[in-house]
Every structure is written in structure tokens, then in C-alpha cells.
Amino acid sequence: MSDEIEAIAALADPVRRRLYELVAEAEEPVSREEAAAAVGVAAHSARFHLDRLVEEGLLDVEYQRRSGRSGPGAGRPAKVYRRSAREVAVSLPRRNYDLVGSILAAAVERTLAGGDVAEELGREARRRGLAVGAAYGGEAATELARTADALGAEGFEPTTERDQVQLRNCPFDSLARAHTALVCGVNLDFVGGVVEGLGCSGVAARLEPDERRCCVVVAAR
Numbered sequence: 001m002s003d004e005i006e007a008i009a010a011l012a013d014p015v016r017r018r019l020y021e022l023v024a025e026a027e028e029p030v031s032r033e034e035a036a037a038a039v040g041v042a043a044h045s046a047r048f049h050l051d052r053l054v055e056e057g058l059l060d061v062e063y064q065r066r067s068g069r070s071g072p073g074a075g076r077p078a079k080v081y082r083r084s085a086r087e088v089a090v091s092l093p094r095r096n097y098d099l100v101g102s103i104l105a106a107a108v109e110r111t112l113a114g115g116d117v118a119e120e121l122g123r124e125a126r127r128r129g130l131a132v133g134a135a136y137g138g139e140a141a142t143e144l145a146r147t148a149d150a151l152g153a154e155g156f157e158p159t160t161e162r163d164q165v166q167l168r169n170c171p172f173d174s175l176a177r178a179h180t181a182l183v184c185g186v187n188l189d190f191v192g193g194v195v196e197g198l199g200c201s202g203v204a205a206r207l208e209p210d211e212r213r214c215c216v217v218v219a220a221r
Contacts, residue, residue: 029080094155096171125189133197143200167214
């Protein structure tokens, strides 16, 4: 999330934003000189802003010979800019519809080979959660604390109260409201997978619906 915020913040500067829009809308890569002339700034200023956009991953760089000649005497290739393939979106509170969408897509794909939809959804959600838990590199001392750390990194906004972790934010909120049973089931399997991937045998995920927070809690067994 912080990387995405920084990328969007880079567009707060009006000159930088105009340069980004110019390059993004162009059918061909744009040189520093072309961008400077189009936006009405000095070439050195255009270079500074364009390179900042490259640093943030919003633009890509390539080199082209603009003279139409090749070989000795053709001159150095020009540095040109084009829009990158990176997608940037920030949602507050944090949402992760790409995750639930990819879980659904993977599960549906396997049903084409004869699998049961509900079983494949649960299996895929748990697999994704297992990967998150297994990749956890924190140093929290207790199982509840490790679980909270791992789920916090996924946007669940955990808070620990006595013997359970409550999740103040549901990353799949609007989908969960529209398709509660389906999405909450996926959520439960995902969180359960995270717990299992962490190796936390003393805690378990369970459904505990509440309009004020995520439908899943993690509690001591």
C-alpha cells in the first residue's frame, strides 16, 4: 500500500501529472524534448519529472534512434518514455478484490475439469492463505500475535482482545455484503490457511459475523 501511495503522490505535482498524461496517451514513446515542448517546460525540468515517474514505476524507458539512420555516424539512441504496465490503485480502507477474484477464477477453472465449486473455492482460498502464512518472516512471540502480524500485512486491520484476534477491516467488503455466504466462506478458508501456514496449532479461525468488522475471528482453541 505504501508503494502505491508514493506512486500516486508523485502525480500531485501538476507538471509531473501533465507529463505522465502526455506519455500515457501517446501512441508512440515520447522523448524528453518532445515532452518538454508539449507541456511548455525546460528540457532539464522535463527530464527530472520523467525520471521521477520512472523511479515510481509509472513510466518505462527505452532507447531509440530517432534519425532514421543506423551504424557509425547515426548518433546516440535517444532516451524515450512510455507508460508502464504497472496498475496503481489505493483504497481506504484497504480492499483486495484482486485476491478474491483470482481465487474465484482459479476455482471455477478447476470445476471445468469436473471439480465441485464449493470444494474448489475452499481449497484455493486455503492454498492462498497457506502461502501467506508460510512466507511470514516476523518475530512476534505468541501465536495470536503472529497471526495478527500476518493478517495485518494483508489489510485486515487486526486487533487483539484477550484470547482472540478481531479483524476490523474486510478486504472484500462490498463483495461480502452482496454475496455474504460465498465470500465469508472464502474469507474463513483464507484466514484458516494463514493460521495453518504459520504453524499456529493453538488458535483457529471461525465465523463470527458482525456488521462492524470482518466476519472471521481467530481465537485460542
